[in-house]
Amino acid sequence: MVSRVIPVDDFDLVIFGATGDLAHRKILPGLFRRFVAGQIPETSRIVGAARTQMDDGQFRDEAAKAICEFAKVKKNDPRLAQFLELLGYTPIDVKGEGGWKELKSRMRDGAVHAFYFSVAPSLFGDIAERLSGHGIADDNSRIVVEKPFGRDLASAKALNATLAQHFHESQIYRIDHYLGKETVQNLMAVRFANVLFEPLWNAQYVDHVQITVAETVGVGGRGSYYDKSGAIRDMVQNHMMQLLCLIAMEPPYHFDPDAVRDEKLKVIRALEPVLPEDIVRGQYQASGDQPGYLEDAENPDSRTESYVAMKVRISNWRWQGTPFYLRTGKKLRARTSEIAITFKEPPHSIFDDTGAPKANELVIRLQPNEGMNLKVMIKEPGPGGMRLVQVPLDMSFADALGAEGSDMPDAYERLIMDVIRGNQTLFMRGDEVEAAWAWTDPIIEAWEDSKRAPEPYDPGSSGPEEALRLMHRDNRRWREIRS
Incomplete structure (x- = not known):
């Protein structure tokens, strides 16, 4: 299988916060990889902007170190030297007037103009105002904003209103790197490009x-x-909510940004309020020489959760009666992200008790080892009667696609290229963000009112015992956490 690399249009990309950790770990290495793949035109320009005083050469040296470390490339690689020629730097005072005229002088007519806000949300308004006021951004420019998109509904609305003063919604790209993962996008392909799954994708099955x-x-x-x-x-409120929406949404009329996001918004608005007994909060404790959450947070009185598990219900025709169980946490047994769809058992078994079929299960692995796994029942090979055994039909992208599967673009690479193309499908819309906070806020308020401390759990475990009971009372079990 040969993947096609489609170059994007010539662009000028300004990275605010270019000396920060995200730029070093993800943005600059990702752009370098897209350049090597032939997706970025050699005429494009990437401008770093931050408070630190440095010139173009110093910024290129700093970028080279980051790319060598995080893109695993050697210093003397000629492709690195070519990429660094695209880079420039302008010291900027985001709350003042310093640097804005110089930044404007770097913008070229005829190129796509994109501005990446890799800074604290408190600075979004200042940057947006100055880009507009100095005539650097126009009606065709795009801005990329990192999470958190507020910390509650009120702050999310205020942030959206601030950005809306200077940019249209069609120009705002709220980035969630989970949506850039290959497997997440494949979830939509599996559902909507195969007749095999979609008829079964509902509460009946x-x-x-x-x-x-x-x-x-x-x-x-x-x-x-x-x-x-x-x-x-x-x-x-963000990553897991987006995964939930992609699983639960109705088929959009077309693979179009607003069509997809309209269906995701319907899912969020259909979420029922979460009952107190359907939520478990946890906090990892100290173990041996490992500090606990209270020590790591430097707050001995903290009641902030490092783990949460919850049972979520969706009130619509497709999913009424089918629970969604969400869990996430720090200091757990393994690093893994996955979605597991467990189908119902056959309504009648023609086999004896020793060969009773088990439920089919589709597991979508986001990390590590991205891929999909479908568990099905087959006859165990050999003589001796009809003995059933459950086996996985396993598709690791690295195995199925060979070298291409093991070298898939990082989520940030894909999403930044979508920004240049002007494709908002994998980015959150303002009303989507606000709807997610409208559902989340009452949960947080109920916790704060209860003043109940999170349940302790050991580092390297699967989380608090209460989370196990959350599933056991429904006669279900969490999947084992393993890499």
Whole structure:
């Protein structure tokens, strides 16, 4: 199988916060990989903008170090030298007037203009105002904004209103890197390009759905930030909500940005309020020489959750009666992200009890080892009667696609190229963000009112015991967390 690389149009991309961690780890290495793949025209320009005083040469040196480290390329690679020629740098005062005239002078007529806000959300308004006021951005420009998109409904509305003062909704790209993952997009292909699954994708045939995002790391190094958000703000309200929407949404009339996002919005608005007994919050504790959450957050009185599990219901014809179980946490047994759709068992078995068929299960792995796995029942080979055994039909992208599968574009690479193309399909719309917060806010408020501390759990475990009971009372079990 040969993948096609379709070049994008000539562009000028400005990265605000270009000296920060995200630019070093993801944005610059991702752009380099797209350049090597032949997707970025050699005439394009990438301009770093930040408070740090440096010139073009110094920024190129800094970018080269980041690309060598995170894109695994050697310093003397001639392709790196070619890519660095695209880079420039302008020191900027986002709250003042310094640097804006110089930045405008770098913008070329006729090129796509995109501006990546890799900065704190508190600076979005200042940057948007100055881009507009100095005539750097026009009606055809695009801006990319990183999460968090507010910390509640009120702040999300305020942020959307601020951006709307200077940019149309069609120009705003709210980036969620989970939507750039190959497997997430393949979820839509599996559902809507194959007659095999879509007729079964409803409450009549699906017993339940599990969405798991587990991490082995704690919050050390970003404890003060994380302690103000917690697992539900950091993961559930955005990443996991998007995965839920893609699983549960109705087929859009066309693979079109607004058509897809209209259907996702309908799912969010159909979510029922979560009952208190259907939520479990956890907090990893100290173990041996490993610090606990309270030490990592440097807040001995913190009631912020590092783990959350919940049972979610969707009130519509397709999913009435089928529960969705969501869980995410830090310091768990393995690093893994997956969606598991468990189908109902056959209504009648013609086999004896020893050969009773088990439920089919479709597992979509987002990380690591992206791919899909469908568990089906077959006859166990050999003589001795009809003995059934469940086996996986496994498709790892690395195995199925060979070298191409093991070298798939990073999510940021794909999404930035979509920005240049002007394709908003994999980006969140303003009303979508606000609807997600409208559902999440009452959950957070109920926690705060209860003043109940999160359940403790051991590092390297699957989470608190209460989360196991959440499933057991429904006669179901969480899937094992493993890499």
